[in-house]
Amino acid sequence: MTAQANEGKALEVDIDGQRWQRIPIRTHVVVAGEDIIEVVTRYASDVVQPGDVLFVTEKIVAITQGRSYPVSDIQARPLAHTLSKYVTKTSHGIGLGMPETMEMALREVGTPRILFAAAVAAVSKALGRKGDFYRIAGPKARGIDGPTQHTIPPYNTQVVLVPDQPDAVAAEIKAALGDIADVAIVDINDFGGNILGATVPKAGHARLARILSDNPLGQGHQSTPLGVIRPVD
Known part of the structure; x- marks a missing residue:
């Protein structure tokens, strides 16, 4: 897979002298009732590598949990x-x-x-x-x-809550991917972001938020609710 940034977004960013790629992963429009573990592993398994951090938007997790309301x-x-x-x-x-x-x-x-x-x-x-x-x-x-x-329809007319147990969801996804990469459930927009749950120690959350602070997944119709953070050698 050739890493490609979303339109108007940078593929790489420099944080504290280290360069990082933020590789967006496109999916179908996820709906309530789908299995978040199956969805993420289907699209991310062929992308993640050892040492990566897979980041998953909180919205896609909440939607699969039935926490989205018209x-x-x-x-x-x-x-x-x-x-x-x-x-x-x-x-x-x-x-x-x-x-x-x-x-x-x-x-x-x-x-x-x-x-x-x-x-x-x-x-x-x-x-x-x-x-x-x-x-x-x-x-x-x-x-x-x-x-x-x-926002991608039908979620342009819905209210989405924060996901339940984001730390547990992150741990389940990591295990499903064979424990080769850490996982973070993130709330990001064009003005910054927060780490809601992760398999990364809390001491590393602030750095992850900075790496994602410009929202490489985009805020519109990109249909990329997943992404990979990868250090650039």
Whole structure:
């Protein structure tokens, strides 16, 4: 296989004097009910080499776990409508700035925690500090993906939650690949990324996030929810 970057993305990046390839892997459009282990091994087995890190987007894992919901099926309570109005909309995405995503945050995290996060954020925002809402609400709220026009259908009209047990999923994938490569479940976009689960020690998570910080998989219709990080000799 000849390594090829997605359009508008660089194949290689230099981090701390070491060059790394980020090789995207194209798949079919994955749907709920598919086996994530089978899907990943089908497309990645012929690509990964010893010493690689296979990275898998959190969205594809969550979708196979049935954690993706059509917006039309989500009945947002009045509280979700109210709270969503106070969420700052940014170029990063809709976040919890729509009633349906806020409703899913209330279900995932619990009403008391979301209300506490909102109260703290209201005070800290008045003092000029940002980010307290998502810091207190936690990763399950922060990682909720709302619908965007650039996402592959049908997920351009769905809300996707964070995956369950990402560390365990990463370990299962690594074993299925014959333990020749580490695996990371990642949440990346065009503004950076987070490592949600991995077989790599936590001390290495920050470096992985930096290697992927420009989102080599792309944010639109590339259909590349998998990729390989490989050191360049």
